[in-house]
Amino acid sequence: MNQKEKMVKLAVNGGISFGSKLNAKQLAVIAEYMKDGDELELTTFQQLYIEVLESKVDLVKEKFKEIGLSCYPVGNFVKSLRTCNFCKGAEKEGMPVAIELNKRIAGKEVPVTLRPAYTGCPVGCGEPLVNDIGVMKVKNGYDLYIGGKAKGKDAQTGTLLMEQLLPEQLYDIVEKIIAIYAEHGKKREPFFRFIHRFGVDNLKGQVVMEPTKSLS
16 A cells, blocks of 8 residues: 655745745746645745645755745744835845845754744834844844744733844844754743743853944
8 A cells, every 4th residue: 555645844935025925927836736725824924835745845945946936944943034025125124134144044943933033124014023033224233132922911022132233243143042042942942931041141141242232
């Protein structure tokens, strides 16, 4: 008797750009790998979940990449960066920085799903203050928030960890934070609980670099 082949769930989006959009060709290619009755799940994190045969995962990823779609693992990984719509323009709101940050952190394995968010101005359309790691572009620098939580009775805004970071500082610090969480977080421990247990000051002391303006 033939065993039924395993299905693998992929998270798909159109990459970091002006809003969460897909074009007709991208939708058509996605549909090629769906059977009648299959459904796409739209998440709150600007991703689509699609299930494909395990034997076709590499092929699907390659075909999606050819048409500008990005694929990410589903589960206990860093999610792709949730962003705003960059309404004042790519350069002004730091789209290149958002793209590079996403490239460096999305898909890293962590104790439980970690949700980073980015916004290009203090209006905060990308909701950085209520996600695990939030980045807000303010004037010519980048403010970094940690430990936000959007849902539940214990919902909370994140703590401002550092202000006016330069892009390379931002990348380095966020990568260090994720590495510390991956190493010291308990199994299934949400990031905001890890922050409470590990301590903001302790975390800051392990990632601080010069020159930065950090909270005292």
